[in-house]
Amino acid sequence: MFSRRQLLLGSAPTAALSLLGWTYFIEPRWLDITHSELLIPNLPPEWSGKRLLHITDLHSGKVTTSYLQKVIQIINDLDADLHAFTGDFIDHTGGIEELKVVLHDYRPAKLGSFACLGNHDYGLGWWQVEVADKVAELANQRGIEVLKNSRIELDGLHLVGVEDMWSPRFRPTLAFQGWDANNASICLCHNPDVCDLPVWVNFRGAILSGHTHGGQCKPPFLPPPMLPVMNRRYTSGHFSIDAARSLYISRGVGHTMRVRFNCRPEIAVLTLKPA
16 A cells, blocks of 8 residues: 555656647647727717727747647638737747748638838848838738838728837837827837837727747746736736826747746637727
8 A cells, every 4th residue: 555645656647748739739729719899989870889909929930830820710711800910920040931821721800901021020130120111021921911110090990000119120119290189099019118118109909919929937926937028017908008098919829948837828809898
């Protein structure tokens, strides 16, 4: 007969291996389709109830192409009105060729697909503009319009895209120059730390970000121990920035290290509603 101590000692390695297997093989590929409302001040009535997919942090080149192809098929099947990609299409170590394969069967959303770039889209050191240009060109070819410190109006809904905070092209004042505070507005901004900078002028609306991956590993009932942001409040989900601005941070589709615990990859389905 085994003693309780022997049984516990014998089961410990099995439990550890099971946990490692879960965090490596299961959860990084267990995509979570979340549903919530995105409140937009001054939203035109015709936009109320429209569905926006928020997709971020594919990290093509680091994440397996077969998994990302399945993600693209899910995006197509969800058949949303708008798609918003908030950067890190590729990994800083490479991924352009893989991204071509990933996006080959992508179908743009019914009312348009838009994106901003993330730090990894700028390659090593977040400073290679030629890499970012290739990513943007490829996205545009597949029907995803990349907004580079620029904006667009769609029947009364204003979308603005800010270049990545760590890139050499970060010029948010260009994006918001002459901004009308009454615009019904959504901003695509990869790094949520930008929310705390004094660059928003008259912007009132919702901000969509990625970058954090939700921390990738989150102990139950505790905040994630590692986050690539200055403001440790910015993990994932909905946040109120101030009376004028709200923020949604997606946990993202991919990863830089293949490990996730209590923090599944995410595609966010956001239903637009007037604030």
